[in-house]
Amino acid sequence: MQQNHHLIADHLSAGYGEKTILNDVTLHIPHQKISVILGSNGSGKSTLLKTFCRLLSPTEGNIMLDGKSLPTMKSKDIARTIGLLPQSSVAPEGIKVAELVSRGRFPYRKFMSPLTSEDYAAIEEAMAAMEITDLADRSIEELSGGQRQRVFIALALAQQTDILFLDEPTTYLDIAYQIEILDLLKELNHCKHTTIVMVLHDINLSSKYADYIFAMKNGHLIKEGTPEEIITADTIHDIYGINSLVIPDPLSKSPFVIPISSHDAAKGIS
């Protein structure tokens, strides 16, 4: 099922109303890798992700999927290739977990017909991957924040897309849930070779989990590369305007950023 998809932003600009936020970005989403888009607030990282997921129309340039521009393709065909976990998800009141996950089958549904055995298989697989099979008959209100987020990711997985975008999937979650979600995504990328692109705020988690990083600033893509290439004191300063100390993570050897505050400087540590 996994195909060799090419997803490209070609001189892409986008924004809200008159205001251009994303400015002339060209990039190629790395195939079967986990990519993270880093950037300060207002850098255009969320706008970039929203434009990839058709929530915003480009004001200039194109998003190309396998050589075709997105607006020329059928909506449901795109939905079978590109999935999204938005920043905040909404569930109808009282809905059961399994039914909510089944909503992810929408792009495959035939007109006015019940769920097929393929649909059920996809739903079960998605729930198993997110380890929520036991919660199938619970209603969504009863779940914890971390469980709920896993249900919404399962909804996106039931969509069986080769490419999955996630907009800050760990926001509002405590560190245990953050690690749990990111581990599950890593597992998904490893087993199903799903291409994952996400916006994350935490630089160190990005460094730990990403294969590839896009660094955004003021609507421009300023640098891209592996965590080792991007997570350096210079680039962190370029993106966020802060001074930092970058050391190798003692466990994973990925770069680890320690921000330097003005108090540290006063004590003469840096």
Added chain:
Amino acid sequence: MQNKKTITLTFFGMLLLLIAIVLSVTYGTKSVGLSDIIDAVLSRNTSAYNVNVVRARIPRTLFGLIAGASLGISGLLMQSITKNPIADPSILGVNTGAALFIVTGIAFFHIQSKPAYIGLSFVGAMLTTGFVYKLASLGYGGPSPIKLAISGAATSTALSSIISLIVMPDSSVMTTYRFWQVGSIGGASNEDILWILPFFILALIVSLSLSDQLNTLLLSEETSISLGLHVNRTKALAALCGVILCATTTAMAGPISFVGLMVPHVIRMLIGSNHFPLILLSGIYGSSVLLLSDILGRIFGRPGELESGIMTALIGAPVFILIIRRAKVASL
């Protein structure tokens, strides 16, 4: 996934509807027995007085059946489109818009034919829906549930004053309007039913065919789009069905409030948010509630009768308050 509840509720609804239908043709100022109904249905013994009483009540019952289902489904569609548990044709001002156009028709163009009522009602309802939606879309954050409810209420109040302005100076218009405005299913004729039936069937079929889309629409807009749903097309089609359903009913019976609000809300609470059964059950229970309100109106209004619109408001108001207390979340 909640099949058992749905089946139980369907069974109970059919039973309730059957009871409502039988009561509606038997009970009234002149009560008749079951044997008279059978005679009337089989067209036997057509000269007997009781049989004719039953035959006279059949159009009213059939009309109540269609009108109640229309209102229930219309309310459901509006709640789903706006993701607002307190949306219904009267709260969003759609009924008042239809009423204004009909009153204008009565006062200035002396309309009398049913198609003219339906046509004007539909145009009025459509324009008001568009206007309220646009009004609620102004400013930051788009048409949120709260903004929709407020624009609906404001628009409805404004339109009501215009209606008064037209109606007050002319006593003959006032008389016609007064009886239409309270919302009664009592005056329905077989001809009326033939006029609204095609609209009802069309809107019902289209709504049912939109069930999967409506299910997807209830997720966040971002998720709907990434699932490949044409969000605006779905909303427009469903709104069109909702407006057709409430406009035809309003044209014939006047604005009947609260059926469209409470029926879908209670059903949703019981069976969840799958639209195929939701649409069917909102229809079944909408019919039952309207018919039973009509029957209660005949009981409480003796020796005359109270219009069903008054009864639904009497029953509906307390339910409305309950719903608001429950729906502090203000979204589905």
